[in-house]
Amino acid sequence: MSARTGFWSNSAGTDWQHGLVAGTGSLGAVLFGTPERHRISICHEDYFLPVNSSIPAPRLADWLPQLRAVLQAGNAVEAGAILEHVAGLDGYDELVWTDPFLPVGEVSWAPEIVDWTDYRRAGDFRSGRIETMWLTDAGEMRVSIIPDREANTVQLEVASEFDVWGLLQLGNETDDEAVTSVGAVDYARYLNPTEAVTQDRALSLETTVDEAALSPLAQSFPPSSWSPRAARLTVTVPPGVELEERSGGLRIHVRANQPLRLAIVVELFGGASSPRPAAHDSHADLFDRCSLDLGGDLDDLPYDEILALSRSGDRSATKSAVELAFASGRHTIISSSGALPPTLVGLWQGTRRPAWSGDYTQNGNLQNGGVASVIATGTPELMLPYFRVLERYVDDYAENAERLFGAPGWLLPARFDTHGGINHFATLFPHTFWIGAGGWAVRLAWDYYSATGDFGFLRDSAWPLARQVMAFYDAFTASESGERHLNPSYSPENTPSDWANPITLDATMDVAVIRDAARLTMRIAATLGMDEYAEKWVTLVEELPQYRVAEDGTFAEWLWPGISENIAHRHVSQLYPFWYENDPAASAPEFRKAALETIRRKLEWRGEKPSAPPEGRMEMAFGLVQLGIAAARLGDAEAALTCVEWLARDHWRSNAVSTHDADAIFNVDASGGLPAIVVEMLIQSQPNSLRLLPALPEAWASGSVRGVRCRGGIVVDALNWDETSVTVNLSRVPDTELTRTGSELTVVAPDGNEQRLLVNQLPASVTFGR
Numbered sequence: 073m074s075a076r077t078g079f080w081s082n083s084a085g086t087d088w089q090h091g092l093v094a095g096t097g098s099l100g101a102v103l104f105g106t107p108e109r110h111r112i113s114i115c116h117e118d119y120f121l122p123v124n125s126s127i128p129a130p131r132l133a134d135w136l137p138q139l140r141a142v143l144q145a146g147n148a149v150e151a152g153a154i155l156e157h158v159a160g161l162d163g164y165d166e167l168v169w170t171d172p173f174l175p176v177g178e179v180s181w182a183p184e185i186v187d188w189t190d191y192r193r194a195g196d197f198r199s200g201r202i203e204t205m206w207l208t209d210a211g212e213m214r215v216s217i218i219p220d221r222e223a224n225t226v227q228l229e230v231a232s233e234f235d236v237w238g239l240l241q242l243g244n245e246t247d248d249e250a251v252t253s254v255g256a257v258d259y260a261r262y263l264n265p266t267e268a269v270t271q272d273r274a275l276s277l278e279t280t281v282d283e284a285a286l287s288p289l290a291q292s293f294p295p296s297s298w299s300p301r302a303a304r305l306t307v308t309v310p311p312g313v314e315l316e317e318r319s320g321g322l323r324i325h326v327r328a329n330q331p332l333r334l335a336i337v338v339e340l341f342g343g344a345s346s347p348r349p350a351a352h353d354s355h356a357d358l359f360d361r362c363s364l365d366l367g368g369d370l371d372d373l374p375y376d377e378i379l380a381l382s383r384s385g386d387r388s389a390t391k392s393a394v395e396l397a398f399a400s401g402r403h404t405i406i407s408s409s410g411a412l413p414p415t416l417v418g419l420w421q422g423t424r425r426p427a428w429s430g431d432y433t434q435n436g437n438l439q440n441g442g443v444a445s446v447i448a449t450g451t452p453e454l455m456l457p458y459f460r461v462l463e464r465y466v467d468d469y470a471e472n473a474e475r476l477f478g479a480p481g482w483l484l485p486a487r488f489d490t491h492g493g494i495n496h497f498a499t500l501f502p503h504t505f506w507i508g509a510g511g512w513a514v515r516l517a518w519d520y521y522s523a524t525g526d527f528g529f530l531r532d533s534a535w536p537l538a539r540q541v542m543a544f545y546d547a548f549t550a551s552e553s554g555e556r557h558l559n560p561s562y563s564p565e566n567t568p569s570d571w572a573n574p575i576t577l578d579a580t581m582d583v584a585v586i587r588d589a590a591r592l593t594m595r596i597a598a599t600l601g602m603d604e605y606a607e608k609w610v611t612l613v614e615e616l617p618q619y620r621v622a623e624d625g626t627f628a629e630w631l632w633p634g635i636s637e638n639i640a641h642r643h644v645s646q647l648y649p650f651w652y653e654n655d656p657a658a659s660a661p662e663f664r665k666a667a668l669e670t671i672r673r674k675l676e677w678r679g680e681k682p683s684a685p686p687e688g689r690m691e692m693a694f695g696l697v698q699l700g701i702a703a704a705r706l707g708d709a710e711a712a713l714t715c716v717e718w719l720a721r722d723h724w725r726s727n728a729v730s731t732h733d734a735d736a737i738f739n740v741d742a743s744g745g746l747p748a749i750v751v752e753m754l755i756q757s758q759p760n761s762l763r764l765l766p767a768l769p770e771a772w773a774s775g776s777v778r779g780v781r782c783r784g785g786i787v788v789d790a791l792n793w794d795e796t797s798v799t800v801n802l803s804r805v806p807d808t809e810l811t812r813t814g815s816e817l818t819v820v821a822p823d824g825n826e827q828r829l830l831v832n833q834l835p836a837s838v839t840f841g842r
């Protein structure tokens with residue numbers, strides 16, 4: 073048994089969605105094609121094309137009393153009409169998309185030899201290097217991408233066992249037909265690409281925004297200062313290499329057994345690029361911090377065959393697939409976390425028609441996906457890019473709260489990239505009324521602090537966020553009756569079975585988020601010594617609606633009386649109380665039983681048609697993550713295992729990248745989400761306590777996990793188990809005393825036995841019998 077540090081595949085990736093990925097966190101490269109011509113799509117984390125409108129949120133505040141009245145009367149149709157009318161008054165005449173994340177350009181390499189055999193692809197999770205290799209009659213050839221996280225550079229390496237010439241070209245060619253019917257818009261018409269220019273042993277390509285092509289609405293609202301207006305892609309050939317200029321490229325001589333490295337550089341103009349963090353660990357340092365070993369023994373097989381065997385029911389192959397998904401998912405998230413967090417597509421794109429604009433989607437994709445496991449798997453600093461991008465747009469959050477609800481504080485958007493305004497909405501997707509993003513960010517901020525003890529972050533980032541978010545929640549839910557309600561409300565992205573559209577009242581998720589954020593904000597205030605805030609929101613929490621069991625026995629998704637469930641849906645937002653710390657209001661046995669019934673019913677619904685839409689129901693990977701984490705927290709090991717195995721088997725391709733649906737739509741949600749489920753199955757941390765193997769399935773009879781970061785500054789350096797014993801090695805992060813209550817840590821064995829340790833005496837090792 074060994075931890076996975078790489079993979080290989082014997083299939084070609086003929087389009088970008090099946091290509092190999094590499095990244096420095098800020099620069100991304102997708103390698104795809106065949107030996108006749110390999111293509112490398114190059115991306116930059118700040119290259120969101122500023123072509124959609126930055127029109128501010130609609131002024132709904134004056135209409136709020138009327139909107140609330142019609143919703144209390146159960147008239148969702150009239151509520152939708154009010155939203156559309158107010159939006160029209162403010163200039164909205166169609167759905168406004170977020171600005172798209174696009175490739176900067178494409179590099180291609182075509183050697184002057186066409187016979188080939190034994191094509192292979194491989195990736196090294198430790199170095200981040202990816203490569204393709206093949207044989208010819210004269211010997212082996214190889215094309216590699218080498219990212220350097222510390223230097224923030226990407227290099228294309230071409231190697232051959234014999235002398236060969238090849239053509240290097242730059243272009244804007246993309247796979248624009250590869251994505252359809254998922255919110256994709258063709259953005260090619262907004263671009264003014266130049267021809268590739270040769271100068272000083274380099275090829276350079278510049279693309280600018282075609283201002284004249286923008287819609288009148290987009291022209292009326294200036295783009296954010298973060299929006300680049302042009303991008304330049306340059307590939308440089310080192311001195312001493314023989315080359316010839318060709319129309320549109322360079323003909324280059326690669327000498328036998330002398331690998332040629334070409335530097336790839338991206339420059340953005342006209343926008344404020346994100347400053348990179350001051351200090352960087354290498355890709356290997358980050359990846360090596362955590363590993364999983366379940367005893368999968370198919371080390372010598374290609375990823376393609378492991379997936380095929382797993383899909384046929386082979387149990388050993390399925391364990392290997394889970395190990396590979398855990399390792400490759402971490403590699404993907406590390407590679408796409410730089411100054412900014414991963415987008416829906418991480419740091420990679422090969423089309424000008426990106427699914428859902430390739431943006432940051434906060435109603436689950438980013439939190440249950442991109443950043444879901446970065447703390448637990450030993451890389452908490454990769455959570456900081458999320459807060460860096462949030463801090464760009466605080467003025468927009470204040471404007472959202474005031475224009476939509478006449479409230480103080482901050483209201484964060486469900487979707488964003490170049491600005492933080494709430495302007496992507498429709499009656500069937502009323503993101504104007506989803507208010508959970510801010511409170512969810514408070515939870516992630518606290519979990520980062522709890523794992524690291526970063527007091528400066530708590531004071532300078534978490535506290536301003538929490539205080540402003542709670543100011544909005546307090547005003548939005550204010551009532552003179554002693555009862556607070558969320559009106560209007562929206563449970564992403566579901567509609568009650570007896571309701572005309574998704575505009576509702578008292579969505580369970582948002583009630584849970586507010587309850588959690590209020591507790592955490594008071595905890596932050598107490599930690600910072602701000603006594604006037606230490607109990608400020610106790611009454612708010614007490615006056616929120618209580619959770620309930622729906623008539624069908626599930627954990628209700630809406631708490632307003634008379635709203636019926638709709639279990640046939642990909643989201644499971646109502647399970648928020650079972651994802652993080654224990655929610656006292658959800659601890660009653662009847663609620664835990666109802667949550668388990670929700671999980672059972674949702675998995676049953678998906679399992680009836682286990683393929684991608686439109687024929688099947690195996691869609692939206694982070695919905696499975698939501699189910700899996702809740703199942704693990706509730707002790708349903710087999711349900712959690714089902715989620716993990718469906719993800720690893722059906723939502724991963726042999727290029728070691730996950731997909732949004734089963735084998736459909738390039739997307740990194742599962743890459744961040746699957747490791748989060750696995751950790752929750754093996755180790756659950758609450759303040760001052762650890763529970764070992766709380767949801768261990770029978771299929772994982774023995775194994776180990778290493779490098780798990782827990783709440784309270786506790787580190788599980790190693791957890792090993794087999795049929796007879798469980799051993800855990802623990803240490804602590806220095807200067808984390810304020811993240812804990814008291815001096816003891818309770819470690820709970822799978823059979824419920826406990827051992828108490830003094831935290832200041834860590835490191836320590838504890839063994840339990842089974």
